[in-house]
Amino acid sequence: MRRIAFSVVAVATVAVVASTAATSGRADEEAAPIYGVKVPAGYRDWKLIAVDHLVTGKVDQLRAQFGNEIAIKDFKEGNVPFPDGTIIAAQHWTRVPSEDNNKVLDGAFPGAQSFVVGSVVNVQFMVKDSKKYAATGGWGFADFKDGKPGDEALHKTCFACHLPAKDRDYVLTHYAP
Amino acid sequence: MRRIAFSVVAVATVAVVASTAATSGRADEEAAPIYGVKVPAGYRDWKLIAVDHLVTGKVDQLRAQFGNEIAIKDFKEGNVPFPDGTIIAAQHWTRVPSEDNNKVLDGAFPGAQSFVVGSVVNVQFMVKDSKKYAATGGWGFADFKDGKPGDEALHKTCFACHLPAKDRDYVLTHYAP
Numbered sequence: 001m002r003r004i005a006f007s008v009v010a011v012a013t014v015a016v017v018a019s020t021a022a023t024s025g026r027a028d029e030e031a032a033p034i035y036g037v038k039v040p041a042g043y044r045d046w047k048l049i050a051v052d053h054l055v056t057g058k059v060d061q062l063r064a065q066f067g068n069e070i071a072i073k074d075f076k077e078g079n080v081p082f083p084d085g086t087i088i089a090a091q092h093w094t095r096v097p098s099e100d101n102n103k104v105l106d107g108a109f110p111g112a113q114s115f116v117v118g119s120v121v122n123v124q125f126m127v128k129d130s131k132k133y134a135a136t137g138g139w140g141f142a143d144f145k146d147g148k149p150g151d152e153a154l155h156k157t158c159f160a161c162h163l164p165a166k167d168r169d170y171v172l173t174h175y176a177p
Numbered sequence: 178m179r180r181i182a183f184s185v186v187a188v189a190t191v192a193v194v195a196s197t198a199a200t201s202g203r204a205d206e207e208a209a210p211i212y213g214v215k216v217p218a219g220y221r222d223w224k225l226i227a228v229d230h231l232v233t234g235k236v237d238q239l240r241a242q243f244g245n246e247i248a249i250k251d252f253k254e255g256n257v258p259f260p261d262g263t264i265i266a267a268q269h270w271t272r273v274p275s276e277d278n279n280k281v282l283d284g285a286f287p288g289a290q291s292f293v294v295g296s297v298v299n300v301q302f303m304v305k306d307s308k309k310y311a312a313t314g315g316w317g318f319a320d321f322k323d324g325k326p327g328d329e330a331l332h333k334t335c336f337a338c339h340l341p342a343k344d345r346d347y348v349l350t351h352y353a354p
Contacts, residue, residue, distance in 0.1 A: 044225075045249075051228045051239050052293045053272060056286035062228050064241070064353075072222075093353060095230060101349060104341050108334070109233035116229045117353045157285070164281050172278060176241075176270060176294045 032149035034156065035140035037127050039147065040068070043089040047072045050176035053095065062095045062117050065173045075175040081138065082169050086128035090173075094118035121145070126162075126171070137162070137170045209326035211333065212317035214304050216324065217245070220266040224249045227353035230272065239272045239294050242350045252352040258315065259346050263305035267350075271295035298322070303339075303348070314339070314347045 031038045046066035054061045066089040067075060074082050094117070101114030122145045130138040141158035143150040162170040208215045223243035231238045243266040244252060251259050271294070278291030299322045307315035318335035320327040339347040 047222045048225050048241060048243070050294060051241050051270075052275070052278075052291060053230055053239060054278075054282075054289065054291050056282070056289040058286070062230060062239075064225060064228050066225070093228075098229070100341070101229075101231075104338055104349065105231075105233070108338070109235070112231065112233040114229060114231050116351070117227060120354050161281055161285070164277070172281065174293065177297050 029144075029147050030149055032142035032144070032155055033152040035127070035133065035136075035142060037125055037140045037142035039123070039142075039144055040087055040089065040125065043068075043087070043123075043125075044091065046089060048176070049075055049088065050173050052173075054092075059121070060095045061092045061121060062115070063090060063092045065090045080167075080169040080171075081130075082128050082171070084128050084130055084138075086126075088126045088171065088173070090124040092121045092123065094121060122150075137166070139170055206321075206324050207326055209319035209321070209332055210329040212304070212310065212313075212319060214302055214317045214319035216300070216319075216321055217264055217266065217302065220245075220264070220300075220302075221268065223266060225353070226252055226265065227350050229350075231269075236298070237272045238269045238298060239292070240267060240269045242267045257344075257346040257348075258307075259305050259348070261305050261307055261315075263303075265303045265348065265350070267301040269298045269300065271298060299327075314343070316347055 029039050043066055046068055049065040049067045049072070051062065051064045054063060068085075068087045070083060071086045071088050074080070074086065095115045096118040098114045098116040101116065102112060105112035105114060122143055124144075125142045127133075127140040127142070128138055129140060133140045136159040139159070139162070141155060141162075143154055143158070149155075159170070162172060165172045206216050220243055223245055226242040226244045226248070228239065228241045231240060245262075245264040247260060248263045248265050251257070251263065272292045273295040275291040275293040278293065279289060282289035282291060299320055301321075302319045304310075304317040304319070305315055306317060310317045313336040316336070316339070318332060320331055320335070326332075336347070339349060342349045
């Protein structure tokens with residue numbers, strides 16, 4: 001009896017850990033290629049930098065950027081370059097219509113359309129370490145889907161996309177008021 | 178000389194306070210009618226509940242909901258009703274195209290459209306106090322524009338809109354993964 005009870009507890013523990021990884025990020029997951037960046041623990045609870053909406057032929061996403069305390073301080077003060085230790089996270093969700101919200105809104109706003117987040121598509125990180133990542137503007141990049149990092153080919157594209165924001169230390173996002 | 182120097186310091190202090198009010202909310206502003214709710218200090222730095230996108234004939238908004246620690250705990254655990262002390266904030270921004278982002282994206286995603294936040298349209302709050310607000314499901318409501326609360330007629334409409342979410346303690350927003 002004791003052995004059976006112990007197994008049940010073990011299974012329950014695994015379930016809790018998996019749930020935590022999915023919702024808030026863990027520090028012990030696989031590292032992204034090239035830069036070696038892992039998912040920072042607890043990033044989903046970091047302060048919000050901004051939100052945006054991206055539509056391409058393939059995707060329709062609502063997005064949010066979060067910053068660790070170092071990032072938020074510099075965003076608020078408008079300082080560039082960001083200091084070593086800065087981490088910026090970008091969570092991307094599918095954008096889906098909310099029938100519930102549309103019913104609520106229809107009285108006040110006939111024809112109103114509300115879109116909410118669906119599932120998480122991917123999450124990206126920028127980590128500042130001016131020595132370690134000197135070749136890429138001081139930033140290490142990472143892209144994760146379901147907790148697994150993308151491949152090396154994907155990670156080779158990161159820095160080029162951020163080059164146009166060189167005068168803002170390669171950070172595309174502006175702090176939302 | 179001493180009097181002049183003192184005046185300069187006083188002006189500088191006022192400027193800092195005004196800036197803080199615009200970005201993070203202050204506790205000493207005017208209270209909303211009916212419910213007496215003020216803008217909670219620092220709400221812009223609270224943890225993110227979710228984001229959404231609302232389009233009506235009149236508005237096109239990106240929106241984010243923030244929760245104080247009591248709110249976040251219950252959202253994550255899926256508990257209803259929310260306990261007294263819960264505060265939920267909803268910040269609404271105009272949704273505007275980002276030409277900068279579109280240029281960056283065009284190589285990888287031809288025709289991509291990026292929309293970011295413009296200015297703050299309004300911010301709304303729900304404050305749980307089951308005794309004080311017993312007549313409205315235990316919630317006090319408030320709507321502010323540029324730090325000033327809306328009128329009594331506006332605040333009379335709040336609870337009716339939240340009625341369809343009675344089985345979720347009148348909270349329309351779901352926690353984003």
